[in-house]
Amino acid sequence: MPDQASTVTRRRTPHRRTAAGPRTRVVYIGPLRATVGKGEETTALPTGATVTDLLAHLIETYGAPFRDRVMDREGQLLPNIHLFLDGEELGEQGLDTPLPQRGEMSLLMMLHPMEGG
Amino acid sequence: MAKTVPVPERPAAIEDVWVPSVCDGCRSFCGIKAHRVNGVVVKLEGDAGNPANLGRMCAKGQAALMSAYDPSRPAVPLKRTNPQKGIGVDPKWVEISWDKALDTVAQRLRKIREEDSRKLLIHSFDRSVAKFVRTWANAFGTPNHHWGGYYCGNALHPSTYLTVATHQQEIDLDYCNYCVLIGNQMGFMAGVNPNSLSIKMAEARMRGMKVVVVDPVGTNASMKASEWVPIRPGTDAAFALALVNQLINELNLYDAPFLRARTNAAFLVGPDGYYGRDKASGKPLVWDPQAGAARPYDAGVAQPALEGEFVVDGVPCHTAFQLLKEHVRAYTPERAAQITTVPAETIRRIAQEYGTAACIGANITIEGMELPYRPAAAVFFRGAVAHKHGTHHGLAIQLLNMVVGNMFVVGGYRALNIVGPGWTGAGAREDYSGVSYFAAVKIPWGPGASADGYIMPIPPLGERQPYPPEEVHAPDDLGLLALYPVATNISPQVQLSILDPHKFTIPYETEMLIHCRANHMTTKATPELSAEALRRIPFQVSLGPELDETAEFADIFLPDRHALERLDPFPQSTNSNMAAATGFWYWTLRQPVKEALGQTRHWIEVLFELAERAGFLGDLNQVLNVALHLSPEHRLDLKQRYSLEQVGDRLAQTQFGPGHSLAWFKKEGYLKFKRRAIEAYPGPYIQGRHPVYFEHLKRLGEKVKAVADELEIPWDVSDYQPLPEWKPCPDYEASSPDYDLLAVNYKSPFHSLSVTAQNPWLNELSQHHAYVYKVMVNRDTAHRKGLKDGDLVEVESAGGKTRARVKVTECIHPEVVGLAGGFGNWARGRPVAQGQGPHFNSLIPLDTKRMDYVSTAVDACIRVKLTKVTP
Structure with a gap:
């Protein structure tokens, strides 16, 4: 995918990393487990970081294989990606939600539903 | 003096009930009622009120009783x-x-x-x-x-998703007057909702609908058809394109308003094969004859040019329809006859009959709605598309439907459940919104439209919108799905x-x-x-x-x-059953x-x-x-x-x-709602367009190639073409004089998948059946080879061999031998099925040279030789 400005990167909140920022347990559900090579991890982001910032951080960390599975070329979340923040599903509007100081974000990737014989 | 033997008194039934449930004999899931007496199921019957089968039940369903009580069933881990x-x-x-x-x-x-x-x-x-x-x-x-078998031929579903955005297809048998079945037996106890559609098919034939079956095998459908057209295997695209050629170049029997408004036929295509696009919006252009200029396709041009060459920004462009017309000119009846063995005059006649029967331009009023009336349609299945270039066969046949404008309209072609209950299309009557059952059924759906205007799939593929995907990434799954987008x-x-x-x-x-x-x-x-x-x-x-x-x-x-x-x-x-022909929406519980x-x-x-x-x-x-x-x-x-x-x-x-x-x-047992006219015939209200020119396939092919090259995986993208064509299967020509016959398989109406061969009733039925466990050999071919009924032969291909008894018949193309699918089992745990009938798949080599790189279809017509053997 070309390095075009994406929704996720455009919307990223500018701030500095501080020790007091949100620590988020990120849980990968579905094939994303294999993409990132783990089932969960904990991230530390600067104060004021949002869900978008967390996604941008993960894209930076895991590169194109991760990005291509969660976003389209316009930077929009793919329809088979579902985000849950502390158990509550976030829609597209929820991307600006600030991360809580201690929270859990689940990234669920739904498989392509193969059909037919 | 005869001795009187007291007959033990039959115990009174403590339990005598009929329980509603769902059959599992095939993928159509008919409604059944099980008669249970004292805990033992003694009879299965069709559930009369269930729209899936209207009370009917086929042999497979009836015989399920035997498989349930099969003593060879394993009962422990x-x-x-x-x-x-x-x-x-x-x-x-x-x-x-x-x-x-x-x-x-x-x-x-x-x-x-x-x-x-x-x-x-x-x-x-x-x-x-x-x-x-x-x-x-x-x-x-x-x-x-996903590691399924090659049940449907693999190329069936991509062909329907690309053209009509759904998984399966049917014909409106309530109104159709001319039905062409190509490599399938819809309405003859095969395919979707076989019980319901067979009733509809019988009723339609009684009122005079003509049924043309194009198939190398004289199947159940072929023998009941008005006309059986034996065709050389793997040539269905040539047959379909020859009909299209006749319709649009010779007979002028095509639906121009439909092609303009509901397809991409008017889109302008440049010399590179890609659309001419609007510089501002990037949308494909059409030519506005009134303005003498190109406009985006959705700019409201009342009557865009359907044919011709136009210069856009100095670049000569043709309409997609013009390219289609020129493309199919190569498929003259005479050339098609050489490829297919179907006589040129038959091709001309069928084209004339089909095009005329389509009643292009006619309307009909149903439930107060004036709807297009196109009572002619063609459907296909595994027989037509289980080939090296399977997707081309499927798309060529779909053109046959699209050019007469029969998509989702009265009497025509319809793919399964393109809209859901309660769907109200743009421009439909207002009183169709807020229907009474909409509140109860909370799963509305309908097709979308892509930026280029293509009709977009309903679920389940809707999870992966857009279909096909615009981008191709490196795959990491065993199926390399990204390389088969x-x-x-x-x-x-x-x-x-x-x-x-x-x-x-x-x-x-x-x-x-x-x-x-x-x-x-x-x-x-x-x-x-x-x-x-x-x-x-x-x-x-x-x-x-x-x-x-x-x-x-x-x-x-x-x-x-x-x-x-x-x-x-x-x-x-x-997406797999619940055909509109049932007249209802329905949901049933299996218990x-x-x-x-x-x-x-x-x-x-x-x-x-x-x-x-x-x-x-x-x-x-x-x-x-x-x-x-x-x-x-x-x-x-x-x-x-x-x-x-x-x-x-x-x-x-x-x-x-x-x-x-x-x-x-x-x-x-079940919940059902009657379908409204708009749900049965949504065609005029669907926003997305059916492609007659597959520009997106061409583009995808280049993206697939780029990724495959980067991964250094050898990959053939030559079938990613904007217009379907006929290309010979690898076994079209005999490589050796010994391998002078083409083997194909076909479906028996009383068997399903690989499962039913173990059923004792169905096995007995098959043993007594003239064809099912046999290899069908044409009378002239058998004579030439000195074969007679009952001879045991070895059928051998480059991939393997299987054995069967010969059935000499006229119900098979002379170049072909036919074997029904689903037999030749050897498992110890299936003692009834063991050794019964030939195993067709043993003949097919798994070889990428025989695989369709678009759909993954594996070519199922294969050169074989017959050798008489001693039992």
């Missing part, structure tokens, strides 16, 4: 003791407890999930519970959840990847297979290669109601319940009608328990909540294990409201 695995090798099973078996499997699952979840491959063709299998695989984290079945590639993962840059090796009700050993090409693929997988768990050929490779076998013992919430799928055998368990319940034991129950429930769209009040708690019945109850109440719990369905 089994463990393999023989480390050797191979065709015919005895696994030397020993009994194992459920607890021990599940513990063993769960430990493996936990380890794989921690290492790399992709190392698990799971597959089933248990269509009743497909959604649960997929969600389980999803929660585990493996993309490898329009495919819906990547099964052959899965097998190739297991055998040689490094060749396809798969960064892991498959460590475990879970399989249920998908008999890989018999439903795929080349059993020896299937066996080798299974041997490469270190640990295999098979679940199922019988010990089939694939289960013989398992390390652990877990016994599944028979369909008459199972509870399956709503097995029907709106147990007899006590389960021994220790058998529903295999989905087993998967649920394995998720808990392997530590991913929370993920499973999370995925189930999303996949089933459970409403907030019915969502699953992430920490609790639910039974399938509990999940089904939540699904029922989510979809149909609190008044329709699973308890309601247990009592009533």
Whole structure:
């Protein structure tokens, strides 16, 4: 995918990393487990970081294989990606939600539903 | 004096009930009623009120009674003791407890999930519970959840998704007057809703509908048709394109307003084969004759040019329809006759009859709606598309429908359930919104439109919008799905990847297979290669109601319940059955009608328990909540294990409201609503366009090639073309004079998949049937080869061999031998099926040269020689 400005990167909140920022347990559900090579991890982001910032951080960390599975070329979340923040599903509007100081974000990737014989 | 023997008094029936449920004899899931007396099911009948089958029941359904009480059914979990695995090798099973078996499997699952979840491959063709299998695989984290057989020919579904955005197809038999069946038997006890559609077909024939069956085999459909057109296998595209040529170049029998408004026929195409696009919006252009200029296709041009050449920004462009017209000129009846063996005059006549019957321009009023009336249509299935260039065959036949404008209109072609109950298209009557049942059925759907105007799929492929995808990325699944962006079945590639993962840059090796009700050993090409693929997988768990050929490779076998013992919430799928021909929307519950055998368990319940034991129950429930769209009040708690019945109850109440719990369905059997005219004939109100020019395929092909090149995987993208054409199958020409015949397979109406051969009633029926266990040989061919009825012959191809008795007949193309599919079993656990009939798939080599790189179809017409052998 070309390095075009994406929704996720455009919307990223500018701030500095501080020790007091949100620590988020990120849980990968579905094939994303294999993409990132783990089932969960904990991230530390600067104060004021949002869900978008967390996604941008993960894209930076895991590169194109991760990005291509969660976003389209316009930077929009793919329809088979579902985000849950502390158990509550976030829609597209929820991307600006600030991360809580201690929270859990689940990234669920739904498989392509193969059909037919 | 005769001695009187007292007849023991028959005990009074303590229980004598009829229980509604759902048949599992094929993928159409007819409504049944089981007559149970004192705990024993003594009779199965069609449920008269269930629209799926209108009270009728086929031989497969009736005979399910015998498979339920089959004494060879395994009743306990089994463990393999023989480390050797191979065709015919005895696994030397020993009994194992459920607890021990599940513990063993769960430990493996936990380890794989921690290492790399992709190392698990799971597959089933248990269509009743497909959604649960997929969600389980999803929660585990493996993309490898599809390794189906080549049942539908693989190229069928991409061809329909690309043109009509759905999975399956049918014809409006209520109004159709001219029906062309190409390589299929719709309406003759095969395909979707066979019982209902066979009634409709019979009624339509009685009122005078002409049925033309194009097939190398004189099938059940061929013999009942008005006209059987024997065709050389693998030439259906040439036949269809010759008809299209006649319709649009010779007879002027095409629907110009439909082509302008509802297809991309008016889109301008540049000399590079790509659309001319608007510089500002990027949208494809059409030519506005009034303005003398090109405009975006959605700019409201009243009557864009359908034909001609126009210069746009100095670049000469043609309309897509103009290119189509020029393209099909090569398919003259004479040339097509050479390719297909169908006489040129027959092609001309059928084109004339079909085009005339389509009544282009006519309308009809139904439920107060004036709708287009196009009572002519063509449908196809495996016979037409199970070929090296299968997608081209499918798309060529779809052109035959599109040029006469019969899409989703009265008497014409319709793909299955393009709109859901309560759908109201743009411009439809206002009183069609807010219909009474809309509040009860909370699952509305309808097609979308892409930026380029293409019709977009309904679920399930809607999860992956847009279809086809615009971008191609490096794959990491065994099926290399990203390199087959329009495919819906990547099964052959899965097998190739297991055998040689490094060749396809798969960064892991498959460590475990879970399989249920998908008999890989018999439903795929080349059993020896299937066996080798299974041997490469270190640990295999098979679940199922019988010990089939694939289960013989398992390390652990877990016994599944028979369909008459199972509870399956709503097995029907709106993309595979529930044809509009039934006249209704309906949802039926499958519920147990007899006590389960021994220790058998529903295999989905087993998967649920394995998720808990392997530590991913929370993920499973999370995925189930999303996949089933459970409403907030019915969502699953992430920490609790639910039974399938509990999940089904939540699904029922989510979809149909609190008044329709699973308890309601247990009592009533099914919920049905009559379809409205707009739901049966949504054509004029659908926004997306049906492509007659596949510009997006061409573009995708280049993207696929770029990714494949980067990965250094040899990949052929030559079939990614904007216009379908006929290309010869690899075996079109005989490479050796000995291999002078083409073998094809066909469907018997009283067998389904690889399952029914073990049924004693169906076996007996087949043994007495003139054709089913035989190899059909044309009378002249048999005479030439000195063969007669009953001779035992070896049918041998470059891929393998099988044996069968000869049936000399005129009901087969002279160049062809026909073998019904689904037989030739060898598993110890299937004593009735063992050795009965030929095994067609043994003849097919699994070879990329014989595979369609668009759909993954494996060519199923193959050169063979016949050799008479002594029994």
